Amino acid sequence: MSNIITNFNDKTVKYTQLLSDFKILLKKNSLKFTIQREVILETLYKSDKHLTPESLHHLIKENFPELKTGIATVYRTLALLEDSDMVTSLSFGAQGKKYELGAKEHHDHMICTTCGDITEFVDEEIENRQDSIAHELGFEISDHSMQIYGICKNCKN
Amino acid sequence: MSNIITNFNDKTVKYTQLLSDFKILLKKNSLKFTIQREVILETLYKSDKHLTPESLHHLIKENFPELKTGIATVYRTLALLEDSDMVTSLSFGAQGKKYELGAKEHHDHMICTTCGDITEFVDEEIENRQDSIAHELGFEISDHSMQIYGICKNCKN
DNA sequence: AGATATAATGCAAAAAATTATTATTTAAGA
DNA sequence: TCTTAAATAATAATTTTTTGCATTATATCT
Numbered sequence: 001m002s003n004i005i006t007n008f009n010d011k012t013v014k015y016t017q018l019l020s021d022f023k024i025l026l027k028k029n030s031l032k033f034t035i036q037r038e039v040i041l042e043t044l045y046k047s048d049k050h051l052t053p054e055s056l057h058h059l060i061k062e063n064f065p066e067l068k069t070g071i072a073t074v075y076r077t078l079a080l081l082e083d084s085d086m087v088t089s090l091s092f093g094a095q096g097k098k099y100e101l102g103a104k105e106h107h108d109h110m111i112c113t114t115c116g117d118i119t120e121f122v123d124e125e126i127e128n129r130q131d132s133i134a135h136e137l138g139f140e141i142s143d144h145s146m147q148i149y150g151i152c153k154n155c156k157n
Numbered sequence: 158m159s160n161i162i163t164n165f166n167d168k169t170v171k172y173t174q175l176l177s178d179f180k181i182l183l184k185k186n187s188l189k190f191t192i193q194r195e196v197i198l199e200t201l202y203k204s205d206k207h208l209t210p211e212s213l214h215h216l217i218k219e220n221f222p223e224l225k226t227g228i229a230t231v232y233r234t235l236a237l238l239e240d241s242d243m244v245t246s247l248s249f250g251a252q253g254k255k256y257e258l259g260a261k262e263h264h265d266h267m268i269c270t271t272c273g274d275i276t277e278f279v280d281e282e283i284e285n286r287q288d289s290i291a292h293e294l295g296f297e298i299s300d301h302s303m304q305i306y307g308i309c310k311n312c313k314n
Numbered sequence: 315a316g317a318t319a320t321a322a323t324g325c326a327a328a329a330a331a332t333t334a335t336t337a338t339t340t341a342a343g344a
Numbered sequence: 345t346c347t348t349a350a351a352t353a354a355t356a357a358t359t360t361t362t363t364g365c366a367t368t369a370t371a372t373c374t
Contacts, residue, residue, distance in 0.1 A: 032341050032350055054331085070353045075332065110296055119294065126286050130305055133280055138310035139267055146303040148287055153295035189321055189370050211360080227324045232361065 040077045112152035197234045269309035
């Protein structure tokens with residue numbers, strides 16, 4: 001049996017999936033799929049960083065200057081995406097609110113307070129434990145986030 | 158052997174300790190201990206809620222109307238307290254940044270996305286696991302926070 | 315206690331972030 | 345292609361946060 005080789009690598013497939021989910025979501029709510037919305041989703045996806053509305057807007061202006069996307073559209077789209085659980089917002093300490101795609105695999109964050117670098121990780125045991133706790137308290141989990149702050153390997157030197 | 162009865166209940170003792178820590182901190186940095194700063198710390202302590210700068214300011218105006226504390230002072234003091242790790246700021250979803258006293262016992266948060274209510278909890282197992290993970294990644298933990306989102310017992314009905 | 319130096323405050327103004335308005339453009343369906 | 349309903353950019357309006365400065369209050373020193 002031979003392997004089938006596709007044109008898509010893992011990341012492409014994921015984005016295609018994401019985009020398709022987004023389109024379905026829009027259609028369900030009789031909203032329209034616009035270039036701006038696509039560009040926002042794409043930029044959010046391409047960036048591994050956690051973005052503020054402003055930095056996201058900046059990135060878009062840089063990469064798609066012909067679009068002249070307004071900051072208000074970024075805010076509106078981010079709100080829409082957050083409402084529909086496609087992105088999550090986080091706030092780490094002093095810095096403002098940042099957004100990241102929630103459609104990526106779930107993960108927690110380890111944040112270096114020296115260099116600001118963010119490492120993502122997942123731990124099965126913690127995930128399970130969270131479920132039990134919520135269950136005990138009669139709580140129906142929809143999502144969760146966890147951050148560990150400290151000094152990373154690099155900065156210790 | 159008889160028990161010694163003090164004038165202070167647990168909460169009073171804790172606040173006294175907190176206040177004293179604050180005073181030491183100020184002295185160390187040649188900053189001054191003012192009534193406003195005390196009132197802010199106290200209000201933060203008394204409130205079990207997580208407060209925005211604005212709601213904190215509102216509470217203070219209500220409880221100490223003669224002080225006429227300015228919102229700018231609240232912001233400045235909050236920043237000072239956060240810098241010195243006496244309070245932590247959190248941002249849950251759509252709502253803005255909220256502050257809580259970090260000197261309380263450490264705890265995680267379970268947030269109801271329907272009514273906005275926040276339940277605090279601690280789980281030994283999760284705490285331990287976090288330490289191990291950080292250790293594995295050569296990360297030196299200074300702090301962490303965790304939030305679980307979902308629908309609380311009350312709101313399910 | 316009183317005098318002095320310096321930090322903190324309130325107020326107001328400025329800056330930054332967010333939201334609303336509106337005329338125009340664009341997408342989706344007939 | 346035509347229609348209509350939603351989305352956009354641009355801008356204005358709000359709201360939130362920060363800053364500057366004259367005045368007040370605190371801590372220290374005598």
